Amino acid sequence: MKYQVIEKTVSLSTAYSDATESFNITGQQSCDSFAVMCINDVDTPSAKTFTAASVDTVTDQITITAHTFSTGLKGQVSNPGALPTGLSASTDYFVIVIDADTIQLATSLVNALAATAINITAQGSGTNTFTPTAIAGASIKLQQSMDNLNWADLGSATNITADGNVYLSAVDPTSKYIRAYLTITAGHITSSLQFLGKGDRDV
16 A cells, blocks of 8 residues: 655735635545645734834835734724824725835735835824734635646535634545645635545556
8 A cells, every 4th residue: 555645834814815825635546545634723913003103104114013914914904093194994904014023005905915005195193003804714625637727626615714623535536636725815824734645546
């Protein structure tokens, strides 16, 4: 009996809501059965505060020391006083990471990925809070393909809402390629994907 083991750790955030992370777990019909364990860590960052003085109206950059955000992370800005001019309450914004202590905000995911920031024309007043959107739309499923281009679902997707493990398996696969397909629409998740295939099937 032959065994094949593959392990990969992926980190998904809102930036990948339309371009799902995936990987091939077998490139040939040599497995009689296979299993995938997805170990999930839901690690959406906590809310962070920044003062009006931390807003640079020349560069549109906001200083938040050790923010831990990723580009594409969705969230909202609140302030009991006056928000920086250009930002509105109860409105979704998307993070553009400049460095570990500095961000900009965009009006859409597309703009965030293109580094097109909102024009902030005044600092406002008081203390602002950026609150990332909680995890939503996270799931994993298996897919199969004969050409590594066109994919069809192999079973139903399993939703991911909290830390934990998801186990997926199949017996006697009939396609040349199999992949684990992870997706998320909001929040942030880190997943370790562990694959085990076994069999003596000739190609």
